[in-house]
Amino acid sequence: MKILVCVETRAARIEPVSLELLSAAHALAGAGQGSVEAFTLGIEPSVAGPQLAFVDTLVSVTGTSAYTPEAYGAAVLAAVRQRKPNIVLASYTPLGLDVAPALALRAGMALVGYCAELTLAESAVEASSQIYGGKLRARTRTPLPVVCVVTPGAYPEATAAGAFHGEIVEIAPPTAEPRMRIESETAPDASGVDLTKAERILCVGRGIGEKDNIAAAAEVASLLGAELAGSRPVVDSGWLPKARQVGKSGQKVKPKLYLCLGVSGAPEHIEGMKASELIIAVNTDAKAPIFDLAHYGATCDLLELLPSLEEILKAGV
């Protein structure tokens, strides 16, 4: 059993989501007496530090500075054709979204996505995946070879455990003319709010209904000494600025208080706030997945709740 992990790097460091994939690979390999191979693009093999201690082989493609989905995809396809893994693990990230399906199609492998749990069963992978915004769980059984796309946060990050003693295999970068390039990168706007440092956050979701209702939530946030935040649909609707978005494509926060109103708790939102210390969720749908994670919950109408909260907080009783 050979498992190849699509390692993502940034500034020559392994991304935390990739350390999670390495733990997943380690668990799978341990069960099947298999080997773990780590694929990297564009960085020197010297990245192989103690976090790769249990990696048997580092498959490294160097000699290219391009780090686009196209370049990564072509390089990992070359690696898969040469190394012939039974299982490829990729992360549910912007890069993984592009690389994994294209790899599966080109390499003739099956693909299963949104994986939260993976187990080996003879010559198949059994996966548990969250679909429909986390409302349902699909169990799948997929014959090898397979590409599994794993949801961030599903596995702990691999930690340093000795030194890397594995083999390093270097593969030449594919030579096709690139059809995409990175023009510029923009860091998040540091001048405004920084949700990652907020101790208290009040987050509104789709259930807030319309833009005019944001003001009532902002008033309660102010009375609580909390930063106002929104889930992706709220920000996409233009009701709150991007800097106030929590979740996969927004900020990852860990406040002492996370009060979320009208947020259903899709896995992409959970990814950004599950480290919060105290989570209170209000949503009219009693089956909303947010209630699995929240410490306290209520199913009342948040538009009726907000004036009551405002009144009580103002009265200070």
Place this chain on the structure above:
Amino acid sequence: MIIAVILRLVPDANGDLEIGDSGTEIDREWIDLVLNEFDDQALEEAVLLKEASAAKVIALALAGEGVDRLLQTALARGADEACKIEHDLGDAVSSRAAAPILAAAVRGLGAEIVMTGVQTSEDLFGQLAPYLGASLDWPHLSAVGGVGLVEGMLKARQEQSGGRLVEYRISLPAVLGVQTASQPPRYVSGTKLRQAAGLPLKTLPADGDAGTNTAQIVSLEHPVRQGGAKMLDGSPTQVAQGIVDVLRQHALAKG
């Protein structure tokens, strides 16, 4: 220049989802189907690009219940043409199965840009944009917004974790998985929608074989609550008081 925008109806994940007798798919008998939220963004971005560049937008969808109305709405929102593609893929279409058929339609229409939503809540076996890109052998980029044309190339901004934005230049033809349009999807009046209801739709035959997908759903289940929230019951006033009490217990009430 032709922009093909691919639209899909998906079960409304905000409503109740019941599991069918097979135990491996949801019961679609009474379900509400809605435009995939990211396809909604893709349609808006396609129309914005058209308005900025004089391109032509063709809305494409696999035929099925509610699809005529979906496509007519796309016309009301600024698409120039709308086509439905006949197929025998069944109700729950995997992106992998659909990709070769949609790729053939895109080629047949002579499109140079394909936009669709970055994902759906049910694309368990992979997302459409990269499958289309690989099927067509075109470059593809997911999780994008801010699409434009610069010196004959596409520009697209990818949203990454932590609010980091990466702007790409991509040669045409290309496929984009759109996450967020440059402005919220436009409002269309009831009058305009009623006018669009009479507009003609083209029907295209399925060209090409469906993609194969060896992954199989063994079972579908409602997640079992593990622990979960302590529920605060009562009127909104009682719940508000309950929340403030919890904040006090945790020394989180202000002041």
